[in-house]
Amino acid sequence: MIATLLVGGETIALRGDLGAGKTCFARGLASGLGCDERQVSSPTFIVLQRYRGARIDLVHVDAYRLSNPEQLRDSGLELGAHDCVSAIEWSERVESELPADTITVSLVAISATDRAITINAPANFIERVGWSMRARPCAICKAPVAFLGETKPFCSKRCRDVDLGRWIDGRYQISRPIEQTDLDED
Numbered sequence: 001m002i003a004t005l006l007v008g009g010e011t012i013a014l015r016g017d018l019g020a021g022k023t024c025f026a027r028g029l030a031s032g033l034g035c036d037e038r039q040v041s042s043p044t045f046i047v048l049q050r051y052r053g054a055r056i057d058l059v060h061v062d063a064y065r066l067s068n069p070e071q072l073r074d075s076g077l078e079l080g081a082h083d084c085v086s087a088i089e090w091s092e093r094v095e096s097e098l099p100a101d102t103i104t105v106s107l108v109a110i111s112a113t114d115r116a117i118t119i120n121a122p123a124n125f126i127e128r129v130g131w132s133m134r135a136r137p138c139a140i141c142k143a144p145v146a147f148l149g150e151t152k153p154f155c156s157k158r159c160r161d162v163d164l165g166r167w168i169d170g171r172y173q174i175s176r177p178i179e180q181t182d183l184d185e186d
């Protein structure tokens with residue numbers, strides 16, 4: 001669900017003990033961004049992995065083995081790049097490199113199956129969360145519609161085209177004469 005609120009350029013710091021579900025969260029994020037979530041594993045030998053998404057890519061970073069925060073920059077990662085979202089595990093180790101608008105997701109295992117999630121985010125992100133609570137799902141398929149999505153109020157170009165098709169083949173009809181106010185942009 002959080003994935004639909006991401007527009008690219010966000011840095012997400014994942015916090016939590018081993019086994020708290022950070023990789024699981026990253027996998028959910030990958031799935032929400034349209035990446036192949038099965039490829040997302042706990043990145044043990046590499047610092048970062050990039051997954052191609054439908055709208056934006058996910059860069060999954062494991063800072064566990066970095067001995068100093070500067071190594072994150074050396075890895076070639078550009079935090080804030082608009083074509084991707086960066087999710088950083090063990091972000092505590094690279095604190096000084098994190099942008100001011102980092103979204104911090106803290107995970108705590110409260111039982112074998114339950115996790116408590118706390119999200120600390122800048123105001124503009126909180127605004128998007130507010131928007132998503134008011135937003136209506138896609139009129140065609142009921143999927144969540146991305147904030148700033150180019151195809152709003154539809155979730156995708158495909159659903160927008162389906163809608164257009166329904167107008168063209170007459171399944172949608174206007175039951176009264178068109179008035180000027182119907183044509184005004186709202």
Ligand SMILES: [Zn+2]
Nearest residue numbers: 138141155159
């Ligand atoms: Zn749809």
